[in-house]
Amino acid sequence: MPHIDKAGTFTLGGRTVRRLGYGAMQLAGPGVFGPPKDRDAALAVLREAVAQGVNHIDTSDFYGPHITNQIIREALHPYPDDLVIVTKIAARRGDDASWIPALSPDELTQAVHDNLRNLGVDVLEVVNFRSMHDVHGPAEGSIEAPLSVLADLQRKGLIRHIGLSNVTPAQIEQGRSICDIVCVQNAYNLAHRDDDALIDRLGRDGVPYVPFFPLGGFTPLQSSALSAVAQRLGATPMQVALAWLLRRAPNILLIPGTSSVGHLRENLAAAGIDLPDDVMRELNGVAQAAA
Ligand SMILES: NC(=O)c1ccc[n+]([C@@H]2O[C@H](COP(=O)([O-])OP(=O)(O)OC[C@H]3O[C@@H](n4cnc5c(N)ncnc54)[C@H](OP(=O)(O)O)[C@@H]3O)[C@@H](O)[C@H]2O)c1
Numbered sequence: 001m002p003h004i005d006k007a008g009t010f011t012l013g014g015r016t017v018r019r020l021g022y023g024a025m026q027l028a029g030p031g032v033f034g035p036p037k038d039r040d041a042a043l044a045v046l047r048e049a050v051a052q053g054v055n056h057i058d059t060s061d062f063y064g065p066h067i068t069n070q071i072i073r074e075a076l077h078p079y080p081d082d083l084v085i086v087t088k089i090a091a092r093r094g095d096d097a098s099w100i101p102a103l104s105p106d107e108l109t110q111a112v113h114d115n116l117r118n119l120g121v122d123v124l125e126v127v128n129f130r131s132m133h134d135v136h137g138p139a140e141g142s143i144e145a146p147l148s149v150l151a152d153l154q155r156k157g158l159i160r161h162i163g164l165s166n167v168t169p170a171q172i173e174q175g176r177s178i179c180d181i182v183c184v185q186n187a188y189n190l191a192h193r194d195d196d197a198l199i200d201r202l203g204r205d206g207v208p209y210v211p212f213f214p215l216g217g218f219t220p221l222q223s224s225a226l227s228a229v230a231q232r233l234g235a236t237p238m239q240v241a242l243a244w245l246l247r248r249a250p251n252i253l254l255i256p257g258t259s260s261v262g263h264l265r266e267n268l269a270a271a272g273i274d275l276p277d278d279v280m281r282e283l284n285g286v287a288q289a290a291a
Contacts, residue, residue: 015082027067126162215238
């Protein structure tokens with residue numbers, strides 16, 4: 001049994017995936033733009049992830065742009081049968097590395113075709129529509145027009161399942177009136193817990209919640225309580241942050257990002273850390289201190 005099986009599995013778009021997956025955003029160059037410093041190292045991270053049992057990889061064609069998907073294809077194609085690759089659309093990159101909303105029917109359709117070509121697949125297993133009303137966090141506003149374009153592409157057979165990212169509960173409800181929503185991907189971690197109620201609601205519906213920035217993203221988590229717990233448990237703070245998420249709710253699927261095989265192994269080993277109740281209570285205080 002792969003070590004990461006200790007974290008269990010959950011259903012994502014009708015497929016069973018291990019709860020510890022991998023987020024590929026860190027494989028592009030600095031600022032998620034351009035090629036990685038060391039392409040062989042990026043290939044090695046992906047191959048090691050799959051060798052350790054990861055069967056859920058999160059990506060986007062706007063990482064690079066295009067480059068991250070091309071690296072995934074080079075590292076892993078033909079893909080293992082059980083691998084679920086989740087991509088996301090609704091943005092493009094400016095020449096200055098900026099993130100620009102790309103929501104017209106033409107841009108969305110182009111993005112789906114770019115993902116198909118760069119990943120080397122005939123159908124995209126899961127496509128997350130990333131709301132761009134505010135690039136930095138969920139903001140109210142209709143997602144009906146662009147999501148209807150995606151639903152159309154799903155009916156045409158180019159997309160198997162649709163998820164949502166950077167969304168509010170109202171947008172999830174609106175999305176469900178347009179198509180089945182198989183997952184939600186928002187920013188969430190030990191110190192940033194705006195979605196606590198949403199996670200539990202999705203869990204009751206059997207819908208996975210996939211936190212991005214599980215380790216704090218561009219600003220890695222730092223907390224004396226987290227460090228103290230990690231030291232007591234003989235683990236690293238990042239491992240404890242992941243173990244906390246695993247214990248927080250069974251419908252949470254993890255996609256920590258890293259460009260390093262060493263960090264990848266460390267993160268996947270979090271599957272074996274069972275946090276006791278008193279430690280959970282202690283760690284819950286980190287969010288209160290950060291609020
Ligand atoms: N839907 C969205 O809008 C959205 C936005 C952002 C990200 N995402 C997805 O979510 C995934 C996860 O988010 P993320 O990669 O931005 O942030 P993250 O997983 O919270 O953190 C990644 C950062 O932590 C470092 N790191 C990873 N493991 C570590 C370890 N064991 N010890 C110390 N440092 C470690 C990485 O550096 P090293 O490379 O040096 O390890 C990197 O700087 C992304 O890969 C992407 O697929 C989605």
